[in-house]
Amino acid sequence: MKMESCPLCGNGVWNVLYKISEWDIKQCEGCDFARIHPFPSVARRQEFYSEDNIQDRKIRKKRNAAGRAAALIRHILRKLSGRKKGTIFLTKLTAYLYKGDRLLDIGCGSGAILREVNRDFQCVGVEISDYFASEASKLDVDIYIGDFCAIDFKDARFNGITMVSLLEHLYDPVEALEKCYRLLEDDGVLLLKTVNHQGLNRRILKEQWSGYRPPDHLVYFGPENLRALLLRIGFRSVKMTAMPFNDSFYCDAWK
Numbered sequence: 622m623k624m625e626s627c628p629l630c631g632n633g634v635w636n637v638l639y640k641i642s643e644w645d646i647k648q649c650e651g652c653d654f655a656r657i658h659p660f661p662s663v664a665r666r667q668e669f670y671s672e673d674n675i676q677d678r679k680i681r682k683k684r685n686a687a688g689r690a691a692a693l694i695r696h697i698l699r700k701l702s703g704r705k706k707g708t709i710f711l712t713k714l715t716a717y718l719y720k721g722d723r724l725l726d727i728g729c730g731s732g733a734i735l736r737e738v739n740r741d742f743q744c745v746g747v748e749i750s751d752y753f754a755s756e757a758s759k760l761d762v763d764i765y766i767g768d769f770c771a772i773d774f775k776d777a778r779f780n781g782i783t784m785v786s787l788l789e790h791l792y793d794p795v796e797a798l799e800k801c802y803r804l805l806e807d808d809g810v811l812l813l814k815t816v817n818h819q820g821l822n823r824r825i826l827k828e829q830w831s832g833y834r835p836p837d838h839l840v841y842f843g844p845e846n847l848r849a850l851l852l853r854i855g856f857r858s859v860k861m862t863a864m865p866f867n868d869s870f871y872c873d874a875w876k
């Protein structure tokens with residue numbers, strides 16, 4: 622089956638990097654953007670985010686020796702650095718936004734970020750999983766349940782948007798980032814973290830890399846092609862932070 626051209630650069634040549642269970646990992650020859658092929662059906666993905674499946678994955682992760690070891694290492698590194706989970710985002714939000722500013726957290730999960738900042742900012746969350754959204758709704762925050770691209774925010778505009786480990790889950794990341802741009806006030810900032818397909822971990826571990834999680838992770842960026850995309854969308858300034866041996870990279874983009 623012929624795949625459509627690359628949504629970032631328009632190139633039509635895709636190279637198969639790996640085959641992981643029933644999916645190919647394909648990379649664009651023009652810009653290194655990568656995706657799984659074929660994409661799973663929306664129904665299959667919704668099933669993936671049901672409460673039963675989320676609980677089942679949590680249990681399997683705990684039973685799996687590699688999963689336990691990775692969690693322990695992350696825990697120790699966080700302890701050593703004195704950082705709480707999500708601290709990078711909290712520090713940036715405090716630095717970039719004013720008290721009372723409007724913040725949209727897309728893929729807010731059970732509200733890890735919103736819980737920390739909803740006293741300082743006017744917060745709105747978006748979450749596709751009913752299970753996580755019901756947790757987040759316990760906070761005094763407006764939560765939209767559903768696919769970000771399908772939600773009508775009417776005239777709402779935001780000073781800040783966060784997308785923590787969300788981009789890799791989207792069928793159409795370009796449409797989502799364009800929508801973020803439209804939803805931001807002038808001088809507003811988009812803060813995101815996504816898996817780093819150009820990073821050392823991926824290059825060393827190859828198909829064993831933890832970022833490859835089909836059908837959960839659909840698309841893969843690196844700092845360079847994401848920067849090019851954000852500038853093309855219209856963001857005036859883009860800052861990327863990629864640390865060696867980190868599976869993800871961070872991006873701050875100003876409208």
Ligand SMILES: [Zn+2]
Nearest residue numbers: 627630649652
């Ligand atoms: Zn491309």
